[in-house]
Amino acid sequence: MTFKTLTAALSVIALASASSAALAADGLTITSWGGAYQKSQQEAYFKPYAAKAGIKITEEEYNGEVARIRAMVQSGNTTWDAVDVDAATAQQGCDEGILTPIDYSKFGGKDKFVKGSTFECAIPTIIYSTIFAYDGDKIKDGPTKIADLFDTKKWPGKRALQKTPFGNLEFALMADGVPADKVYETLKTKEGVDRAFKKLDTIKKDVVWWEAGAQPPQLLAAGEVVMTTAWNGRIFGANKADKKNFKIVWDGQLQDWDLWAIPKGVKNLEASYKFLQFASSPEPQAEQTKWISYGPALVAATPFVQPDILKDLPTAPENAKTALANDPVFWGDNKEELLKRFNAWLAQ
The missing domain is CATH 3.40.190.10 (Periplasmic binding protein-like II)
Known part of the structure; x- marks a missing residue:
């Protein structure tokens, strides 16, 4: 060289x-x-x-x-x-x-x-997903379907929901029989929104509203509610860190x-x-x-x-059978209007 x-x-x-x-x-x-x-x-x-x-x-x-x-x-x-x-x-x-x-x-x-x-x-x-959960130490044969979240006759007691229209409108429609793949199509109509709020009316007096992610497991642990919506990671975390026996119901989970x-x-x-x-x-x-x-x-x-x-993930095939994927375009277009109606509904 x-x-x-x-x-x-x-x-x-x-x-x-x-x-x-x-x-x-x-x-x-x-x-x-x-x-x-x-x-x-x-x-x-x-x-x-x-x-x-x-x-x-x-x-x-x-x-x-x-x-x-x-x-x-x-x-x-x-x-x-x-x-x-x-x-x-x-x-x-x-x-x-x-x-x-x-x-x-x-x-x-x-x-x-x-x-x-x-x-x-x-x-x-x-x-991740928004699901609902219950305390397996307090309820032995617990709920299995999204409709159970709204069934206060079979499952009496308070239930906690996030203080937002997001998720609650979707859960209400699925509990009322709307297939997951038709939920957003239904919510794009006035009749569909009315239907969702009408279903929410059936449990309104039994709802405790949560705003922070840490609240759902706390409400369950204190026995203040019999079931609660929550982010799946929060329920998993409570079971792992605090040795709780909270059970997740994956039916109708809202994935994000x-x-x-x-x-x-x-x-x-x-x-x-x-x-x-x-x-x-x-x-x-x-x-x-x-x-x-x-x-x-x-x-x-x-x-x-x-x-x-x-087995504990939202994407597990068994857990995802009836999952609904969030539609960010729908919420981007309708969030402000639906939030106004939700707040007015809360105040009624």
Whole structure:
């Protein structure tokens, strides 16, 4: 090798090393919701990917504020390389042009994910659900169908519902006999909305309203209600951490998603995509289920989930038979109107 050739080769190596060092120095800033959920992401994604890529991952937390993403993008100083968003934020952020459209070809196509979970500007990571549950120590042969939540003759006593039209209108229609795949079609009509509120009327005097996710297991444990709607992870957490015997009724569960999004204007789009590709691979998504009882959005991840864990996930085939997927477009179009009617109904 000539001196000139050797010098050129060493220059290439130096540039590559400098580039790798720069990437490692810059690292990635990833934002999520904190708590047990972000802890599960640390173990399944952040720590393994940082070690694999040789970079530092800086974590931040937020409460889902679209305004924080919007402010970064509009200022031209996007500091979040990836952010965990809910379905509503995924839709709104895309509509506003503050999230990057996802190139699904980098992930093998949209059909690699659970049907209905993909968004133009966000890629699904977990599936959770709103269910209803009861205390197995207090009720031996408990309810099994969504209709039981509304049956105060067979199951007398208070039941807790979240103080929002979201979920309650869907549950009311399914309890009234509307098939899951017809629920949103029905809610798009005045007659359908009237029907849902009429069904809610049948239990209104027996409802305790909850607003924070920690309340449902507390209400059950205190015996203040005989059953409650809740996020499935909260019930699972109470059973695991507090040794409760709460039973989830999966019939009519309302599934929802969290998704990864890339804010517009990230400094290294390729680096963001590489992290998302890792987080959207089977083994890491299955690993997350060891830390929190949310189902993987990637279809190929389910076979990697341990059987004793799978039985507690919303995506388990047995649990998902009658599941209803949230329609964020419907709620984006109708939330304000339905919230006004719901609040007026509460005040009656």
